[in-house]
Amino acid sequence: MRMTLGIFLLVVALGARAQVPRVIDIPTRPGVTQRFLFIAPEKPRAAAVLFPGGQGDFQVEPGGAVVRQKGNFLVRSRDLFVAQGIAVAIVAPPSDRQDLQGFRQSREHAEDIRAVIAWLRREAGVPVWLAGTSRGTQSAAYIATELPRAAGGADGLVLTSTVLNSSARGIDRPVPDMPLERIAVPVLVVHHKLDGCRLCPFTEAPRLVDKLTAAPRKELIAIEGGVTEGNPCEAFAHHGYNGVEADVVARISGWITQ
Numbered sequence: 001m002r003m004t005l006g007i008f009l010l011v012v013a014l015g016a017r018a019q020v021p022r023v024i025d026i027p028t029r030p031g032v033t034q035r036f037l038f039i040a041p042e043k044p045r046a047a048a049v050l051f052p053g054g055q056g057d058f059q060v061e062p063g064g065a066v067v068r069q070k071g072n073f074l075v076r077s078r079d080l081f082v083a084q085g086i087a088v089a090i091v092a093p094p095s096d097r098q099d100l101q102g103f104r105q106s107r108e109h110a111e112d113i114r115a116v117i118a119w120l121r122r123e124a125g126v127p128v129w130l131a132g133t134s135r136g137t138q139s140a141a142y143i144a145t146e147l148p149r150a151a152g153g154a155d156g157l158v159l160t161s162t163v164l165n166s167s168a169r170g171i172d173r174p175v176p177d178m179p180l181e182r183i184a185v186p187v188l189v190v191h192h193k194l195d196g197c198r199l200c201p202f203t204e205a206p207r208l209v210d211k212l213t214a215a216p217r218k219e220l221i222a223i224e225g226g227v228t229e230g231n232p233c234e235a236f237a238h239h240g241y242n243g244v245e246a247d248v249v250a251r252i253s254g255w256i257t258q
Contacts, residue, residue: 053134
């Protein structure tokens with residue numbers, strides 16, 4: 001069963017504490033809007049911009065129904081983050097794109113997310129973090145290298161199941177090949193020891209952490225346990241923390257709010 005009893009009880013308990021989910025569209029670049037699904041607890045301790053993996057073609061209807069990326073680790077764990085006191089904004093592609101393929105490492109993407117960060121700071125009044133999973137780490141890490149805190153960037157960065165090499169054709173630059181020395185905010189790296197995705201071998205995660213030379217605080221959390229199903233690069237393999245979602249979310253939330 002993909003949703004464990006612990007996760008189910010957390011989600012049920014959440015109902016009395018979470019605000020109604022909202023779909024937000026904000027203007028970013030000329031003629032472009034950025035949509036995201038916003039869910040917050042009554043008194044958030046922090047906020048996180050969540051970047052799903054794959055092609056980034058997460059879609060949410062105006063009423064709040066998620067119509068794509070239902071299996072993605074960050075998307076399916078959104079209520080768990082809220083239960084831990086974290087307001088979340090799950091970003092869809094901007095209005096001028098259908099997905100994020102070939103767009104994750106672009107100045108336009110950074111500008112769109114700068115607007116999301118600013119909105120969250122005004123709305124929630126708490127530190128704002130970027131959090132990506134799988135190819136979503138290419139968005140989160142790139143934006144962190146391009147937008148320092150003083151220029152409207154985030155207060156911290158979380159990378160889960162990071163893209164660590166470029167062994168597949170057509171993939172954008174892997175995260176360790178970015179100028180990570182520019183990142184001067186805390187960085188948490190989370191990776192399953194048995195991640196079977198060829199782009200995300202756990203053995204290369206320490207190299208990523210070593211390159212974060214300007215981060216005032218950094219850590220690699222190695223995850224064990226859970227179950228793996230299907231494609232090793234997909235959401236219900238160890239790559240997506242299947243069966244250990246509640247533990248992973250609790251550890252991320254505790255680290256960013258300490």
